[in-house]
Amino acid sequence: MKRKLVSTFLSVAMAASLLVGCGGGSTAPASSDTQTETATETETATETTTETATEAESTEEATEAADTTSAGGGKVGVAMPTKDLQRWNQDGSNMEAQLKDAGYEVDLQYASNDIATQVSQIENMISSGAQVLVIASIDGDSLGTVLAQAKEANIPVIAYDRLIMNSDAVTYYATFDNYMVGTKQGEYIRDQLDLENADGPFNIEIFTGDPGDNNARFFYGGAMDVLRPFIDEGKLVVKSGQVEFDEVATANWATETAQSRMDAIISANYADGTKLDAVLCSNDSTALGATNSLEANYTGDWPIITGQDCDVANVKNMIAGKQSMSIFKDTRDLAAKTVEMVDAIMKGTDAPVNDTTTYDNGTGVIPSYLCEPVFADVNNYKELLIDSGYYTEADLQ
Numbered sequence: 001m002k003r004k005l006v007s008t009f010l011s012v013a014m015a016a017s018l019l020v021g022c023g024g025g026s027t028a029p030a031s032s033d034t035q036t037e038t039a040t041e042t043e044t045a046t047e048t049t050t051e052t053a054t055e056a057e058s059t060e061e062a063t064e065a066a067d068t069t070s071a072g073g074g075k076v077g078v079a080m081p082t083k084d085l086q087r088w089n090q091d092g093s094n095m096e097a098q099l100k101d102a103g104y105e106v107d108l109q110y111a112s113n114d115i116a117t118q119v120s121q122i123e124n125m126i127s128s129g130a131q132v133l134v135i136a137s138i139d140g141d142s143l144g145t146v147l148a149q150a151k152e153a154n155i156p157v158i159a160y161d162r163l164i165m166n167s168d169a170v171t172y173y174a175t176f177d178n179y180m181v182g183t184k185q186g187e188y189i190r191d192q193l194d195l196e197n198a199d200g201p202f203n204i205e206i207f208t209g210d211p212g213d214n215n216a217r218f219f220y221g222g223a224m225d226v227l228r229p230f231i232d233e234g235k236l237v238v239k240s241g242q243v244e245f246d247e248v249a250t251a252n253w254a255t256e257t258a259q260s261r262m263d264a265i266i267s268a269n270y271a272d273g274t275k276l277d278a279v280l281c282s283n284d285s286t287a288l289g290a291t292n293s294l295e296a297n298y299t300g301d302w303p304i305i306t307g308q309d310c311d312v313a314n315v316k317n318m319i320a321g322k323q324s325m326s327i328f329k330d331t332r333d334l335a336a337k338t339v340e341m342v343d344a345i346m347k348g349t350d351a352p353v354n355d356t357t358t359y360d361n362g363t364g365v366i367p368s369y370l371c372e373p374v375f376a377d378v379n380n381y382k383e384l385l386i387d388s389g390y391y392t393e394a395d396l397q
């Protein structure tokens with residue numbers, strides 16, 4: 001029965017992912033290194049008890065746990081960074097619903113973007129018998145110690161959306177292709193301004209994310225690989241002079257921080273009517289800050305503004321002509337892929353991975369599954385977001 005439910009769920013998830021781009025190469029075989037690692041982790045998962053870490057060392061109890069596991073159940077700890085941003089609420093509830101559908105018990109926690117809170121939530125998950133941890137980290141570099149405890153207790157860890165750095169306890173990474181998110185944003189600006197052909201110069205300002213989030217460097221890197229040549233030749237001008245990652249990063253991805261930085265940029269560079277042609281924003285929370293500031297302080301022609309996540313407020317801005325595009329990352333697909341990984345770990349089969357080269361977390365490359373991000377704008381949002389059931393019409397009014 002459980003098997004049937006799981007396989008029905010997987011078929012639905014795979015069909016859904018084919019529609020929105022998370023399905024391609026879904027069962028790409030792992031490299032031999034990965035397979036070795038998978039096998040090791042599989043044994044680990046099977047051996048892990050539902051009791052505490054210390055108790056897990058008892059062979060008798062480990063056998064009991066293996067029985068539980070082979071029955072298809074088990075407890076999964078899901079650590080999410082914050083409820084402040086819409087997407088993590090969706091990620092958390094999708095993960096919880098899909099894991100429960102697949103027969104798992106779920107311990108879902110949000111940490112209010114506070115690193116110490118996230119660490120203690122993970123400690124609790126370990127001590128209360130989680131058999132797999134799924135973690136969207138707040139700061140990728142701050143979980144080394146607690147994940148050493150997970151490793152000690154033979155609990156596999158899946159880094160969710162954001163890579164966890166410098167920890168050898170990370171088994172898999174499930175995410176969207178973060179570099180591709182950035183290139184799509186950069187290409188959008190390149191094409192809209194027709195940078196290949198137009199003379200310019202055009203003015204641009206740049207906003208990326210939190211320095212502790214490994215993704216931010218991929219988003220920034222992808223976009224800048226497209227745009228930097230135009231900056232170097234003078235066709236794109238950053239009047240604030242703020243171009244390098246550390247200058248354009250936004251702590252905690254906070255809307256207010258992006259907004260006040262944009263306030264300062266406008267008053268120093270665009271208050272005299274100078275036209276701002278484009279604002280590269282790595283995601284929707286920073287795009288919202290830039291947009292709020294422009295609405296309050298800028299009188300020129302409206303610039304191109306990029307974003308990511310298709311948050312409700314930003315899709316509304318897109319419809320109102322205040323944000324040009326957003327990258328759509330269907331969190332249902334990422335959750336489905338992550339549940340497949342959990343399921344594979346629990347059942348001792350190969351987890352889906354399609355990238356075994358890109359994401360080195362400082363201890364080696366982490367076998368990853370990269371879902372494909374999609375581009376959304378005012379022309380296709382209905383099909384992508386409403387027809388797919390992600391939002392209702394009413395959500396966007």
Ligand code: BGC
Binds near residue numbers: 213216309329
């Ligand atoms: C995610 C983005 C999100 C950002 C802020 C990143 O790690 O990949 O989708 O907008 O964090 O929460």
